[in-house]
Amino acid sequence: MKAAVLCDFDGTAVLQNVSVAILERFAQGDWQAYDRAWEQGTVRPEEVSPRQFALVKASCEEIEAYARSQAELRPGFREMAAFCQRRLIPLVIVTSGLTFYVKAALEQAGLGSLPVSGDGADFAQQSIVVVPGPRLAGCPNGGACKCATLQHYRDRGYTVAFVGDGSRDFCVSRKADILFARRKLRDYAEAQGLEYSTYDDFFQVMRRLEEWLDTEGREAPLPTQRPSQGL
Numbered sequence: 719m720k721a722a723v724l725c726d727f728d729g730t731a732v733l734q735n736v737s738v739a740i741l742e743r744f745a746q747g748d749w750q751a752y753d754r755a756w757e758q759g760t761v762r763p764e765e766v767s768p769r770q771f772a773l774v775k776a777s778c779e780e781i782e783a784y785a786r787s788q789a790e791l792r793p794g795f796r797e798m799a800a801f802c803q804r805r806l807i808p809l810v811i812v813t814s815g816l817t818f819y820v821k822a823a824l825e826q827a828g829l830g831s832l833p834v835s836g837d838g839a840d841f842a843q844q845s846i847v848v849v850p851g852p853r854l855a856g857c858p859n860g861g862a863c864k865c866a867t868l869q870h871y872r873d874r875g876y877t878v879a880f881v882g883d884g885s886r887d888f889c890v891s892r893k894a895d896i897l898f899a900r901r902k903l904r905d906y907a908e909a910q911g912l913e914y915s916t917y918d919d920f921f922q923v924m925r926r927l928e929e930w931l932d933t934e935g936r937e938a939p940l941p942t943q944r945p946s947q948g949l
């Protein structure tokens with residue numbers, strides 16, 4: 719069996735929500751209004767991040783430096799990255815934030831080689847223009863859709879684990895073959911009756927993943943066509 723692990727960044731791979739910290743530090747205006755509007759369904763999800771980052775007045779370098787100063791890896795993440803490398807398991811960071819500061823934070827932690835999937839940023843204007851990353855058509859999340867990355871691996875025959883914590887992880891969590899959830903995502907999984915494991919650190923994720931790989935590896939590979947779970 720081929721397995722891939724997709725891992726959220728803010729509040730998951732790192733303890734902090736770096737995207738929120740950046741908005742709090744550099745946004746000029748009420749960036750939280752767009753989060754509220756998203757929760758109330760009065761703004762299209764794909765508009766939230768572009769509108770919020772349009773309020774940010776800072777250079778790429780300033781934001782990268784701030785991200786480096788804020789981010790702290792969740793315990794076990796480094797070991798988890800090494801574990802995935804040993805077992806030839808792709809480990810991909812999937813973020814609903816912007817990839818440039820996620821990469822800066824990971825580089826500082828010596829994990830600059832990890833692939834990061836999410837939206838890009840263009841600094842040519844007065845404020846940041848969000849450059850859309852991969853999207854899965856029809857996904858209710860709209861914005862930087864983690865489902866597109868999941869689908870990319872599934873199309874190539876991988877079974878996919880997802881590790882996350884927040885509301886932007888809801889849609890992808892329904893599609894994952896194995897789900898690791900904490901915080902809001904755990905509440906969601908519980909309410910939706912999804913199967914999941916919870917975690918405080920990546921040592922727990924690694925142990926569960928290892929069990930899963932050993933069990934699944936002995937059985938026939940999962941069919942590529944799974945019953946549709948809907949959205």
Ligand SMILES: [Mg+2]
Nearest residue numbers: 726728729884
């Ligand atoms: Mg998160």
Ligand SMILES: [Zn+2]
Nearest residue numbers: 857859865889
């Ligand atoms: Zn999605």
